[in-house]
Amino acid sequence: MIWIKTLGIVFIIAGFGSYGLMGARRIEKRVEQIKNIRMALGFLEKEITYLQTPLYLALKKTALLTAQPVKILFGESSRLLQDRQGITVGEAWEKALQKLKPACDLNQDDLEILKAVANQMGSSGIKEQIKLFQLIQEELQIQEENARDQMESGRKLWSYGGFILGTMVVLLLL
Amino acid sequence: MGLSSQEIMYRTIIPFLAPVIKDIFMQINPDNFNYLEEIRLRCAQPLLLKTGAQEWAVNRQGGLEKNLAAGYVVCEEDIFRTLISISDNSLYAFEEEIRRGFITIPGGHRVGLAGQVLMAGGEVKTIKDFSSLSFRIAREVKDCSLPLLRHIYQHNMPGSTLLISAPRCGKTTILRDLARNISAGNHWGPACTLSVIDERSELAGSYRGRVQMDLGPRTDVLDACPKALGMMMAIRALGPQVIITDEIGRQEDIAALQECINAGVTVIASAHARDLSEARKRPMLQEILACGAFQTLITLSRRQGPGTVEEIIRWD
Numbered sequence: 001m002i003w004i005k006t007l008g009i010v011f012i013i014a015g016f017g018s019y020g021l022m023g024a025r026r027i028e029k030r031v032e033q034i035k036n037i038r039m040a041l042g043f044l045e046k047e048i049t050y051l052q053t054p055l056y057l058a059l060k061k062t063a064l065l066t067a068q069p070v071k072i073l074f075g076e077s078s079r080l081l082q083d084r085q086g087i088t089v090g091e092a093w094e095k096a097l098q099k100l101k102p103a104c105d106l107n108q109d110d111l112e113i114l115k116a117v118a119n120q121m122g123s124s125g126i127k128e129q130i131k132l133f134q135l136i137q138e139e140l141q142i143q144e145e146n147a148r149d150q151m152e153s154g155r156k157l158w159s160y161g162g163f164i165l166g167t168m169v170v171l172l173l174l
Numbered sequence: 175m176g177l178s179s180q181e182i183m184y185r186t187i188i189p190f191l192a193p194v195i196k197d198i199f200m201q202i203n204p205d206n207f208n209y210l211e212e213i214r215l216r217c218a219q220p221l222l223l224k225t226g227a228q229e230w231a232v233n234r235q236g237g238l239e240k241n242l243a244a245g246y247v248v249c250e251e252d253i254f255r256t257l258i259s260i261s262d263n264s265l266y267a268f269e270e271e272i273r274r275g276f277i278t279i280p281g282g283h284r285v286g287l288a289g290q291v292l293m294a295g296g297e298v299k300t301i302k303d304f305s306s307l308s309f310r311i312a313r314e315v316k317d318c319s320l321p322l323l324r325h326i327y328q329h330n331m332p333g334s335t336l337l338i339s340a341p342r343c344g345k346t347t348i349l350r351d352l353a354r355n356i357s358a359g360n361h362w363g364p365a366c367t368l369s370v371i372d373e374r375s376e377l378a379g380s381y382r383g384r385v386q387m388d389l390g391p392r393t394d395v396l397d398a399c400p401k402a403l404g405m406m407m408a409i410r411a412l413g414p415q416v417i418i419t420d421e422i423g424r425q426e427d428i429a430a431l432q433e434c435i436n437a438g439v440t441v442i443a444s445a446h447a448r449d450l451s452e453a454r455k456r457p458m459l460q461e462i463l464a465c466g467a468f469q470t471l472i473t474l475s476r477r478q479g480p481g482t483v484e485e486i487i488r489w490d
Contacts, residue, residue, distance in 0.1 A: 054262040
């Protein structure tokens with residue numbers, strides 16, 4: 001009987017602990033993904049403003065240089081735009097964001113900032129596009145800094161919190 | 175042979191239209207595309223097709239109507255979706271074209287733009303809030319210039335020639351075919367090195383720097399280049415025997431024309447005027463004619479279809 005109890009305790013603590021560690025990893029990944037998006041948007045900006053590459057091609061090139069899961073956003077929007085189905089950047093970007101959402105660790109605020117880009121991307125002259133990308137970069141930089149701050153405190157909270165919560169549950173059950 | 179009218183429509187025009195209008199066009203009887211010259215999309219107005227002197231409204235089922243009120247009414251979204259399609263969602267890549275008022279699409283067709291024009295420093299900065307689009311369908315009519323060649327050639331070489339007519343009488347189509355025939359060589363003379371100064375991207379229909387029309391094997395194209403500047407650039411850099419350009423009539427064109435003639439280069443150009451007497455009423459054209467640059471003047475009309483030759487005058 002004591003063996004079953006011990007095994008149960010180990011499973012509960014390990015389960016909560018793993019969930020906590022996963023939470024900590026998610027926080028780290030969010031920082032990494034925001035950084036990847038910023039780098040990708042930087043590349044996209046150069047393609048648009050210096051080389052004047054058509055948007056679908058610029059998005060495709062950006063996707064090639066970007067790591068998963070951020071790649072999904074650029075690759076999917078490029079795929080939707082290149083078929084010339086009269087689809088707007090806003091619509092393609094929105095669909096790509098929907099596809100990215102379950103695969104990424106970005107929060108709702110991050111996704112809202114990305115969503116706001118879509119209606120203006122590609123639809124104005126070079127100067128306006130430069131301003132647009134500068135604005136997004138600034139907003140994403142703030143998000144990245146916030147995510148880093150959260151990572152410092154949150155990582156410990158999630159890592160230790162999981163095990164502590166598991167232990168508390170065990171104590172309550174006993 | 176180039177593409178048939180139906181192939182032109184299905185391959186190079188319809189894919190650029192907004193989805194709703196695309197569906198309507200797919201229902202139109204293909205025979206109706208044979209003489210199609212223009213498609214007009216105006217916000218809150220019926221969708222119009224222009225074939226020669228006739229104009230038709232298109233209804234939702236793709237039927238052509240004489241009664242314009244029965245036509246499908248184009249909405250703002252149709253204009254927007256068509257525009258993003260022709261610009262590949264990349265208006266930033268077409269800033270210069272928008273400033274000039276048209277975008278050339280693959281196939282060399284020109285899409286004229288209208289909307290709110292923004293000015294800066296006395297020049298057009300851009301157009302925004304687009305309210306209408308006009309597709310002008312470019313066609314290559316191969317060998318349409320053959321009957322004119324014998325009037326243009328003198329001693330096995332083409333002489334400087336001015337084509338005049340009212341708009342939509344086939345000047346550009348004939349110039350394009352002359353370029354092809356002179357560049358390739360023909361019954362009246364050997365092949366010549368030729369430069370086309372295509373200020374409005376109409377003759378070569380260049381799309382992203384690539385010539386869309388067949389202008390012959392010895393033709394260099396200066397696309398979107400001002401005519402006077404282009405003529406001088408071509409003489410200096412490309413060594414042409416013949417220069418072809420469209421719609422001359424500005425002060426700087428006269429000096430460039432004289433430079434070309436003095437450099438021994440033949441110039442074949444077009445200008446807007448119904449006939450010689452009308453051309454003489456336009457001060458710039460009068461000056462061009464008076465400077466003796468041209469040996470042949472050809473007047474065109476639409477009397478028996480575009481490209482009808484009304485008059486040929488030789489001054490040699």
